[in-house]
Amino acid sequence: MRWLLRFFVWATVLAVPCWLLADTYHHALEAATLGTLGIRAAAASIPAPDVPASHVLGVFAAMCLASTRAPWKRRLGAVAAGVVGLVALEWLTGVAAIAWMMRDSGASGTAEFTARLRDNLTSLPAWIGAPVLWLALLGDRELPGAGARREAAGGAAPAGPRAGSPGGAR
Numbered sequence: 633m634r635w636l637l638r639f640f641v642w643a644t645v646l647a648v649p650c651w652l653l654a655d656t657y658h659h660a661l662e663a664a665t666l667g668t669l670g671i672r673a674a675a676a677s678i679p680a681p682d683v684p685a686s687h688v689l690g691v692f693a694a695m696c697l698a699s700t701r702a703p704w705k706r707r708l709g710a711v712a713a714g715v716v717g718l719v720a721l722e723w724l725t726g727v728a729a730i731a732w733m734m735r736d737s738g739a740s741g742t743a744e745f746t747a748r749l750r751d752n753l754t755s756l757p758a759w760i761g762a763p764v765l766w767l768a769l770l771g772d773r774e775l776p777g778a779g780a781r782r783e784a785a786g787g788a789a790p791a792g793p794r795a796g797s798p799g800g801a802r
Contacts, residue, residue: 638697638700639698642698651684654685658685658686661685665727666730671730688758689715692761692766696769718765725757726754729750732750
């Protein structure tokens with residue numbers, strides 16, 4: 633419950649800068665995506681997504697900063713690596729979505745199912761990207777019992793005294 637409260641505080645603090653950067657970041661992603669595909673289009677030709685990509689970055693950063701079991705250095709490293717990963721994921725998703733739409737636009741009678749599948753698959757990273765990256769970068773430290781699972785698997789033991797050891801609980 634404490635993690636959730638810390639997450640809400642960080643997400644609230646980061647919401648304002650993410651909102652201020654939303655249009656600029658969206659246009660930069662749009663330019664990079666269209667440039668990769670060699671498409672010349674007017675600025676703001678792609679409608680804004682349902683979940684702004686800048687907010688996904690803010691949610692991810694809030695998840696990392698709300699964590700407490702990993703040291704600050706590791707959390708800040710996770711923020712940096714995760715932001716780079718989320719930007720790359722958003723760009724790749726945009727390239728895939730537009731390329732898929734261009735391919736389907738030439739086909740006569742594209743099935744409604746295919747269009748819905750494309751839309752759902754290409755919106756998925758916006759919804760699951762932040763938590764999946766957080767799990768990949770910090771989950772081994774932050775999830776309850778992760779230290780015990782690491783130890784059982786032969787990995788490094790969690791920091792702190794063990795039961796039955798000097799200074800540990802008896």
